[in-house]
Amino acid sequence: AQSVTQLGSHVSVSEGALVLLRCNYSSSVPPYLFWYVQYPNQGLQLLLKYTSAATLVKGINGFEAEFKKSETSFHLTKPSAHMSDAAEYFCAVTGGIDYKLSFGAGTTVTVRA
Amino acid sequence: DVKVTQSSRYLVKRTGEKVFLECVQDMDHENMFWYRQDPGLGLRLIYFSYDVKMKEKGDIPEGYSVSREKKERFSLILESASTNQTSMYLCASTRGEFEQYFGPGTRLTVT
Numbered sequence: 013a014q015s016v017t018q019l020g021s022h023v024s025v026s027e028g029a030l031v032l033l034r035c036n037y038s039s040s041v042p043p044y045l046f047w048y049v050q051y052p053n054q055g056l057q058l059l060l061k062y063t064s065a066a067t068l069v070k071g072i073n074g075f076e077a078e079f080k081k082s083e084t085s086f087h088l089t090k091p092s093a094h095m096s097d098a099a100e101y102f103c104a105v106t107g108g109i110d111y112k113l114s115f116g117a118g119t120t121v122t123v124r125a
Numbered sequence: 126d127v128k129v130t131q132s133s134r135y136l137v138k139r140t141g142e143k144v145f146l147e148c149v150q151d152m153d154h155e156n157m158f159w160y161r162q163d164p165g166l167g168l169r170l171i172y173f174s175y176d177v178k179m180k181e182k183g184d185i186p187e188g189y190s191v192s193r194e195k196k197e198r199f200s201l202i203l204e205s206a207s208t209n210q211t212s213m214y215l216c217a218s219t220r221g222e223f224e225q226y227f228g229p230g231t232r233l234t235v236t
Contacts, residue, residue, distance in 0.1 A: 044223050055215055055227035106223055111156045113225060115167040
C-alpha cells in the first residue's frame with residue numbers, strides 16, 4: 013500500500029521568495045510520485061512527475077522536485093514565488109502495479125505582495 | 126490536449142434524490158476514476174474502471190455506484206443523496222502511464 017504525508021496545510025510566502033512544499037511517502041514498492049496544482053474552482057493539473065529516471069525532476073512554471081529514497085521524500089520547490097503560484101498543491105504516489113493514486117491532504121500556498 | 130469534461134460545475138440536490146454525475150474523456154483512455162475532494166482530506170478514490178463495463182471499488186465506495194457503458198464515459202451515481210455527500214467530485218482518466226488527467230470538478234450540495 014502507498015500513502016503520502018504533506019507537512020503543512022498552509023504555506024505563506026512573499027513574492028520572490030523560495031517556495032518549499034514538503035511531501036513524504038510510504039510505499040512497499042518503488043514509487044511513482046507526482047505533484048499536482050489546483051487553482052480555485054478548477055480541476056488538478058500536473059506540475060511534474062517522478063518515474064524512476066532522474067531524481068531531480070523539473071516541471072512547469074519553474075517548479076522542481078527531488079526524489080530522495082533515503083528520506084522517502086519528494087519535496088517541491090520554486091526559487092522565486094509569483095503571485096500566480098497561489099493555489100493548492102497535492103502530492104500523490106502510486107506503486108506502479110495499478111493506476112490508483114494516493115493523494116496527500118494538500119497544501120494551500122498564498123503569496124504576499 | 127487531453128480533455129476531460131464533467132456534466133455540471135455546480136449542482137444542488139435534495140436529500141434522497143438520485144444524482145448522476147457524468148464524465149467524458151476524448152483521448153481513448155482505458156482507465157477512469159472518480160474522486161471526492163474535501164478540505165483537509167485531499168482526494169479520496171470512490172470508484173475506478175479499467176475498461177468498459179468493468180468497475181472496481183476505491184477507498185470510499187459506500188453510498189455510490191458507477192456505470193461505464195462506453196469507453197469515453199464514466200458515470201457516478203448517488204442512489205439516495207445525503208448531506209454528507211456534499212463535496213467536490215473530480216473525474217480523471219489515464220491511458221496507463223500513471224499520469225491522470227482531471228476534469229474541472231462538480232461541486233455538489235445536498236440540502
